[in-house]
Amino acid sequence: MVALKLETTSPTPIYLQIMEQVRRRIAAGLLKADEEMPSVRALATKHLINPNTVARAYLELEREGLLLKKRGSGTYVSPQATRLGQEDRAQIIEDLIDKALVAASEFGLTADQFRLLVEGRLKEFGVHTVSETDIPGG
16 A cells, blocks of 8 residues: 655645655656555545545546546556656655755755755765765766
């Protein structure tokens, strides 16, 4: 079963939160082709939201080719959805970075302060960062 984290206090509409989280899970390979999605009613009941909100998200994801509705059977991850390429993954990450940059700007952080925060988080997650000495000729 797909576990979503929906925040009713977020300024982002719930249906967009659902869509974003499903896209991310597909891009990360956590949702596979032909995997069954929770029913509209089940997801709405679990998160105490209007079923129309879930239906709207599913319909939009279906239009994007990520989900496939099988009459009388349910909603599934479409076979072509798992073909999200590197460009799609990169776009998702760029969108997240953009959101972080907007927030940093709103809080008055400088570019150097933001960079230090990102580098600290990368170190915490054990991600190797590229320095000028790592770049040939740098």
